[in-house]
Amino acid sequence: MINKMLTDRQLFLLQLLVNDYVVSAEPVGSRSIAKRDDVTFSPATIRNELADLEEMGYLEKTHLSSGRVPSEKGYRFYVDHLLAPVMLSDDEIENIRHAYQKKFSETEELIRATAKILSEFTNYTAIMLGPELLEMKLKHIQMVKLNQTQGVLIIVTDTGHVENRTVSLPQTIKAEDVEKIVNILNDKLNMVPLYQLSRRLNTEIASVMRDHVRDYQHVMSLLKDSLMIDDPEQIFFSGKNNMLAQPEFQNADKLLPLFNVLEGKEFVREIMNMSSSGLQIRIGSENKLNGIEDCSLVTTTYSIGGEHLGTVAVIGPKRMAYPRVVTLIDMVSKLLTEHLNKQEHSSQ
Amino acid sequence: MINKMLTDRQLFLLQLLVNDYVVSAEPVGSRSIAKRDDVTFSPATIRNELADLEEMGYLEKTHLSSGRVPSEKGYRFYVDHLLAPVMLSDDEIENIRHAYQKKFSETEELIRATAKILSEFTNYTAIMLGPELLEMKLKHIQMVKLNQTQGVLIIVTDTGHVENRTVSLPQTIKAEDVEKIVNILNDKLNMVPLYQLSRRLNTEIASVMRDHVRDYQHVMSLLKDSLMIDDPEQIFFSGKNNMLAQPEFQNADKLLPLFNVLEGKEFVREIMNMSSSGLQIRIGSENKLNGIEDCSLVTTTYSIGGEHLGTVAVIGPKRMAYPRVVTLIDMVSKLLTEHLNKQEHSSQ
């Protein structure tokens, strides 16, 4: 089934209609389009064109005599062929750049700040996925004794991420034993990916431990617990409340399922899967996940040190200001990448 | 103005009415009360009694011929004098205890889990405030070099909390210099409260640094940035979405201001201020904070090592299941305290 070519005027009208509907959230009629200064033809002509566009599946009516609303096919066409890059005002660009001037002492803080900026400037909800913890490599392990019975095990990765665990120390263990153990671990596990830690523990480490550490069985079981890294993702949400301002989510019946989906693991997995390469847009039911069929999802990626990947996402109603979101998400992901790499390479 | 003493029957009726309204969320009429098995008198009698209770300010009507609803004064009286401790089912107690069986590798995880349990069992929103970061004392500082230009500064407190900062290292600095600096810091700042760090840095440390470290000005300014601890609170929310299920918050107009308040700093400050000693309940407009005048807030405290204090809070509609919430928040805060202290003292 090959689509008939659309005329220039049809393209123009489709674009106008989507733009209008995106801000008004009300079905758009022929009269309101005709009122515009850049439209020279009459409502009747517009009605004819819109009827054609509807026949081709780009538009829908909410009832027999209502104005038109873009269909999912309409949004898809709009996004694929009519997405005019939007200009941000100098003011806005200045504001965004300004938000990145601030010193960020932790990578996490930077990512969190990015989510906030993105949600505030789009007025939708932003989601940031950090680099996968399990892919990170061990850079350093450190044990700090808090008191007779407790210590904190600190794990630093090559990306500067820090994990920590509280561990109960057997009273039999001595300070020099602890030091010895930590030295062994640092020696043997340097630059080992976190997901391999427990395996390595059982193979290489076990034998060394047996030779050098007394009560080694006990120590091994403690270490095994502590080096279990199970939390696979760092996730940051910002602007969930922006959904409350959207006319399509005014009542709790709509909101509850939406929020439940947003907080679920499947949603995060969905974002992870779709953002393999560059900018992607999922419109409405293109999202396979149940519960966000009235939403659109825009994602892109950012890189740390040119290697590890994270994801930036914006979710909002299907009736989304796509050009603006695309411009913003693009800008922000670039700024983030830039910032992370500056951190990585500069000395100031 | 001294309140007239309430008769036993009036107390009984007030209690029944609150209990009924809490579950139904609808004004309670005399007939529905009379239908109960434990009520032996007629609707007319009940009407007379309720009219008296209304006159005394414990009840209100939503309109002239509606059933009655508790007033804030009514809730207050109920909470102060009629709060019958509710029994949890064995099943529930078992479930809660079971949730605490799991091993928690970080204190944070334990507190987060407690919030979740509390929100799930109350069906309201739980808020946990961790111990004040600024009150914690420095136990250990560690610097891990990531590459030529970057390092991670790790700060461990006496409670086992870990803070970390990414710092850009000047290229002139050598590994042994870093070690020297860290040693000085550990030596001079051991057990200093975090809020004093920057002051101490300027006094004691500055002079020592000048004598032992080259390029000391530069190092000092880096340290100053890194030891600025500004985030004063650890806050954990759970079950915000439970608000969506409450009939009083069905539309976005009510939800948006509520959520905005919950996320604001004033709200946290409010909780901090009110929980100075034991269990406290704030009903409706007793909360001075604008935006939660239709909510009630129940708070209590927990202790770590008998010394540091944190706060457990539950917020829900004014029409809250007070007895259940009080029982649960009490139980959970005790379990949490117990768990934290077990961690502290046992060796297994």
Place this chain on the structure above:
DNA sequence: GTTAGCACTCGAAGTTAACGAGTGCTAAAT
């Protein structure tokens, strides 16, 4: 002191009518 009976109130739910924004179609105008 309690309660049956009754007139009265008022919100909720249902009905109807008027309104208006929108459409499709036809026929005239360009």
Place this chain on the structure above:
DNA sequence: ATTTAGCACTCGTTAACTTCGAGTGCTAAC
């Protein structure tokens, strides 16, 4: 061959009116 004015028709929205019922207060009888 397009474009457009004109017009009948559709249908959601709003407001006015009705009905219904759950609830009250009051009075008089128990």
